[in-house]
Amino acid sequence: MFRKLKELENEACLKIKDATSIDELKEIKVSILGKKGELTTLLRSLGAVDPEERPKVGSAANALRLELEKLILGKEQLLRDASLGDKWAKEQIDISLPGRPAALGQKHPLTLVNDEIKEIFIGLGFQVAHGPEIESDYYNYEALNFPADHPARDMQDSFYITTKYLLRTHTSPVQVRVMEKLAPSLPVRIIAPGKVFRRDDDATHSPMFHQVEGLVVDQEVTFADLKGTLLLFAREMFGPEQKIRLRPSFFPFTEPSAEVDISCIMCASRGCRVCSNTGWLEILGAGMVHPRVLEVAGYDPKQVTGYAFGMGVERIAMLKYGIADLRLFFTNDLRFLKQFA
Amino acid sequence: MQVPYRWLKDYIDPGMSARELADLLTLSGIEVGSVERFGAELPGVVVGLVKKVEQHPGRSNLTLVEVDIGEAVLNVVCGASNFKAGDKVPFAKPGSILPGDRLINETKLYGALSSGMLCSAHELGLELGAEDEILILDEQAPLGAPVDRLLDLDEEILHLELTPNRSDCLGLIGVAFEVAALTGANVVFPPCEPVERGRNLKDFFQVKVEDTELCPRYTARAIEDLVIAKSPLWMQLRLLKAGIRPISNVVDVTNYVMWEYGQPLHAFDLDLLAAGEIIVRRARADEELITLDGVKRKLDHEVLIIADSSKAVGLAGVMGGKNTEITAATRAVLIEAAAFNPKNIRRTARCFTLPSEASQRFEKGVNHETVLQAQNRAAYLIGELTDGKVLNGLIDINSSAIKPWTIQLRPSRVNKILGTDIAEEEIMAILQRLGLQLELENEDQLVVTVPLRRPDLLIEEDLVEEIVRLHGYDRVPTTLPHGELIENRESLSERLKSLIRDLLVSCGFYECITYSFINPDILSRLRIAEDDRRMLLIPVQNPFSEEQAAMRTTLLPGLLKAAQHNISYRELNMQLFELGAVYTPRELPIENLPEETERLTLLVSGFVPEPSWVTPSRRADFYEIKGALEVIFKRMQVEGITYIDRAEPFTHPTRSAQLLLDGLKIGFIGELHPDVAADFALSQPVTLAEIELDPLFRKANLVPRVVALPRYPAANRDLAVVVSKEISASELEEAIWGAGGKLLSAVRLFDLYEGKQVPAGKRSLAYSLIFRREEGTLTEAEISEILKKIEEALFKFGATLRG
């Protein structure tokens, strides 16, 4: 019985495959699956089969019926499409034509990078804080442990409005403003993005640029935590293989202080022009919040510690996108801006 | 700070190459910006002995010189005349190459064969002496020896980029202490005990310090019977390597010692100091001084000066006076080594814009202790290098109260701040390598005594940095902070700004970022009236140029510049926007922080979108911007926006609108006035808008209320009317709504036509109207009735039905 089914299957498949018209296919269908068709007939003789075998043969025959029906349907569609050849030809489109353009613009690359930095730190549980761009000498310098008339102020040449007010030279004053507002509650965990201004104007300096400040103050914040946070940031921003290197440095408002390098993304640390053959690129400054800054802002340096960091958004954007000229960010040339769309 | 490596080795042997030391210093906090070889290679230039000098037979300004270079005796023709037989000079053999790829060949000069060249310092790439002066080498220079090697031109120079706290490294001995801490090598001090001779200085000279706060220590020594001449070549070369121009033996010694100790010194012509006296005092208001640079300086009471009994002779710590300058005629000198008040020096140096190597060191504070060592070292060197007599006696007016101080250090605290596990023994070893004295007071309690040369070490945290930088920043583990969760979603206004950016980007706009300062002139060019709020500018005190002269009160200048730039590069089609702060003073000049408010500014010009085979482009105009703003208002669900016909001073009189929110002006949209556009060299129409964001943000609501879907189908009817152009679209729409009643659910203007098909002065407007009843289907009769009412309402405007 199984053998018969197999024979029938082979024969039917061949016939269906070779059918050349829909009419012929219909005939084939009737001759096999119709009331007097071969499969129907075969099923009728099921009574002669050993009762034990009967269910198995029955289900095999049914499976065959379903399979053949599917084959016939598929063949029928093929034959129908083939018969409509002229219609299809008339309806032919040129799929190589460009798609209908969607009229999209784009955010400024500095916004894109700024957004990414924010996203990374918000993901780590940081709040986003803001402060004024015209700042008082007190918040920009004094509260950050830059005494008046101190050479440390020469590190940043300022644009002054009056003797008491200036354009902030860094986003660090936001540290003090936030701590003043929150003290003595813990934890403080913020980033502060924004515009900053320095009296510099050449190929590598712009009188206005952008920074993102970071600050964490809590009961047991350590230098190791700072390192860990920055490593994580570097990897999120520049790729999971990134390494960072901290070098001792000096900022009046942190102690210990560090300049932070990432492994050169241009040459995979092998040494190139961009990294001056060192394999490292400096991307930010950081350190443990100076006890005097904590104290001035209302925290007891005996009870809490903190870390802070500040990075240049332009610098990161230049590295990330391979931008060679800082000035491109502020000429707003569409040939530049459209490269980010 | 330039550190010539072989010179540094006079004080310490780091036991490694210059580059290795550079890396070590950089990683421990003294950043070495670069390591460079000092001078050029001089292949073929050797030491020659001048045997004979004869007049050239044909040319009176040339000489024939016979030079012995050991391997041969050669004849050359020379144009210089500052040497004589017996001098040793640099000789460039034929085939040698001088800096600037200058090849020296055998030549004939006016009939005489010249087989090489005698070289000036300049020809060897050294800024020494006159350009046409042959460099005279040391008598002991070995004949035929390569000159580059002899002069240590291959010496490597480490360029230190010092942070302001590390003024201790502004002298080579200070750098040596740092190297000692890093390598464990010992610091060797140079000899500084002069041989005293002759009369006693104190017998005929006195120093009075009137203001000990501004001058805590003043020392003086005198040297007599000396001849001012060039200093020896080795010293001149070392100064060149430090970046200092050699001048004369005495001045060179003062600079040389400054480079060793970081202590600036000054030399006066002793004979020009009146009445054997130095007075350190504040200047009088009417006093003047001509400084060494020849400039007459008006002094004031804040300026500390060095004076004799009759006149000012120097700006203390900044620059000496012309009247007591060391000259060729000088026979006796007074050497000053002093400590001055850093802030006062900083003020004076700034006041007269006279930053110098000396003032830079005084500003950061010199070590009161080593003032004396530097004084003695200078006297020693002058005694050694000149014929002068270092007089007996030293004047030292010392009112300095600074003594080594102590800091309490808890090793447990070190590890707590760092997140490390550094053993107490290592901590102690590091501090000792730094030359700090330690005493274990209690368990976990060290008393650290800091020497005067490290004024940057004041508190426990400063020591923590010293420990970790010598332990190695790379050995600190990486962990993440832990602690309580805090609510950290961005503020609503930040989210709204982000939303605006997203919406505008999806409308085809590109974001710009322009400078926050403007040239005030641009506002006049925009014809903004004097009494306009936008003229309340906060001036910047010290801009580079007019372009940064004031803080912006509008973002328009920035976007106009961007448009100009793009048009000049033939990027003619643009939709631009900027989100940023403008600055409004509360009073002028400001006494409080000004108000910083967010503005949104848009600019369109040319055609949008980019034309393609499947999408036509249109001229970007007023409606382009209005449409984009409507997207924003709709998404924020801000209602109550109205537009009135009013131009800005710089916009087209009949293509401008003021935007009101609940009746208050929040901004404008308008085409730039053609005259203004021409003034800005904008060759095509430009439309602008600027709106204040705070009023919008106060009304913004990002949560739509959803109403249930209607259960009955709506009926759609079109209605076209021809009406006078005087009637505004909003008037008509209001009338339609008024007449439509509550069964009218939507009105959409889908066509607007002016032209041949309608009478002059009129236009045709076609509306698509949607009618709907909540409960049940509207009948044809009901719809006709409402339509009729609407038509009648429109007829009141003189409208007629169209087609």
Ligand SMILES: [Zn+2]
């Ligand atoms: Zn590289």
